[in-house]
Amino acid sequence: MKKFPTLLFGMLLCTFSLTVGMTGVAQNPAASKSEAVKPAPWAIQVERVDSTVVALPPEFSTAIYEDLIDQISKANRFDHVFRSGDHRAEGSANLLTLKTSVEKFQQGSETTRAVTTVGGFTKIFVRMQLVKKDGSQLLDKTVEGKIRFFGENLKATHDLTKGMAKLLAQTPIAN
Amino acid sequence: LRNLVLMSAMLVSGAMLIAQDGVKPYVSANEKINKVVHVIGLEGIKQNAKGELAIQNGTLEFQSTGTPEKTQGQIKITSIEDIFTGEDSRQVGGTPLTVVKLAAPFGSGRALSLFAHQKIDNLTVEYRDENNGFHGAIFLMARGQAALAKKELIAQGAHASTPISDEATQPAGKKEKK
Numbered sequence: 001m002k003k004f005p006t007l008l009f010g011m012l013l014c015t016f017s018l019t020v021g022m023t024g025v026a027q028n029p030a031a032s033k034s035e036a037v038k039p040a041p042w043a044i045q046v047e048r049v050d051s052t053v054v055a056l057p058p059e060f061s062t063a064i065y066e067d068l069i070d071q072i073s074k075a076n077r078f079d080h081v082f083r084s085g086d087h088r089a090e091g092s093a094n095l096l097t098l099k100t101s102v103e104k105f106q107q108g109s110e111t112t113r114a115v116t117t118v119g120g121f122t123k124i125f126v127r128m129q130l131v132k133k134d135g136s137q138l139l140d141k142t143v144e145g146k147i148r149f150f151g152e153n154l155k156a157t158h159d160l161t162k163g164m165a166k167l168l169a170q171t172p173i174a175n
Numbered sequence: 176l177r178n179l180v181l182m183s184a185m186l187v188s189g190a191m192l193i194a195q196d197g198v199k200p201y202v203s204a205n206e207k208i209n210k211v212v213h214v215i216g217l218e219g220i221k222q223n224a225k226g227e228l229a230i231q232n233g234t235l236e237f238q239s240t241g242t243p244e245k246t247q248g249q250i251k252i253t254s255i256e257d258i259f260t261g262e263d264s265r266q267v268g269g270t271p272l273t274v275v276k277l278a279a280p281f282g283s284g285r286a287l288s289l290f291a292h293q294k295i296d297n298l299t300v301e302y303r304d305e306n307n308g309f310h311g312a313i314f315l316m317a318r319g320q321a322a323l324a325k326k327e328l329i330a331q332g333a334h335a336s337t338p339i340s341d342e343a344t345q346p347a348g349k350k351e352k353k
Contacts, residue, residue, distance in 0.1 A: 048309055058259035062299050062312075062313055063214065063215055066311055083306075085308055086304075154263075
């Protein structure tokens with residue numbers, strides 16, 4: 001008879017500790033997430049895509065530029081995202097400059113991709129450099145964007161900018 | 176086997192009808208350009224929004240259609256630094272055709288792709304905002320219309336590094352017959 005209240009008490013204690021534990025687990029990622037998305041006191045200026053070495057159709061360089069600005073703004077890593085030529089960037093003390101240049105480009109065909117499985121791929125290789133105002137380099141890497149099976153050629157630029165934004169987010173920026 | 180041939184013929188003719196639907200004949204640049212897709216770049220307009228493009232009163236104006244909220248984006252023609260036109264192809268028929276292609280027997284769906292693609296024009300406009308920030312906007316439209324739009328923009332004061340090609344003065348249909 002004595003065992004029943006002890007068992008009930010034990011079960012209640014277990015339920016309580018489990019609930020507290022789960023609440024803690026649920027709250028912790030939220031707290032760390034809010035810390036992660038807090039923008040750094042750095043501003044970034046995105047320069048135009050340099051396609052002087054490898055000829056890139058204008059729609060591709062425009063799509064890369066606009067999508068990159070979109071992705072960086074959404075990532076909320078920087079205090080402000082300036083476009084190339086924006087006068088306001090000159091007054092920013094902690095300014096980083098992102099330079100991009102096309103290293104390789106292969107324009108495919110959406111029709112060929114849809115009809116065959118072995119051709120028509122669109123591929124873009126872009127070198128991205130993140131530079132401080134004093135000229136020191138924080139990042140210098142080449143990123144690839146591709147579209148292999150279904151979809152329009154311009155979607156390769158989205159694949160590329162996603163990779164570029166991810167790389168930017170992972171780059172440590174020290175004062 | 177007869178049923179299979181009949182089904183394939185129906186699928187191909189259906190795809191051809193869908194593909195033809197998107198092709199528009201010659202449209203004057205003074206009119207609004209219909210069935211335009213805003214790919215990216217215009218402030219306040221969603222990517223891949225469908226709508227119409229108008230060049231009037233010193234602005235290039237895109238108005239989205241078909242959505243509950245009609246949005247509008249503008250570019251001052253005098254702020255345009257460069258204009259480019261290009262050609263591409265895209266699949267027509269959307270999801271229904273993709274489903275038909277996947278369901279078609281013995282991989283015959285792939286053959287449908289040949290008929291379900293149409294040539295389209297793209298118009299890339301590079302411009303500066305009030306802070307001198309660089310912007311680029313891309314629009315997709317029916318074949319032959321991008322060159323007309325470029326011609327009209329230049330006539331209204333936009334800058335362009337490359338001259339307008341002769342194709343701007345000819346309807347797309349006539350060029351194909353040559």
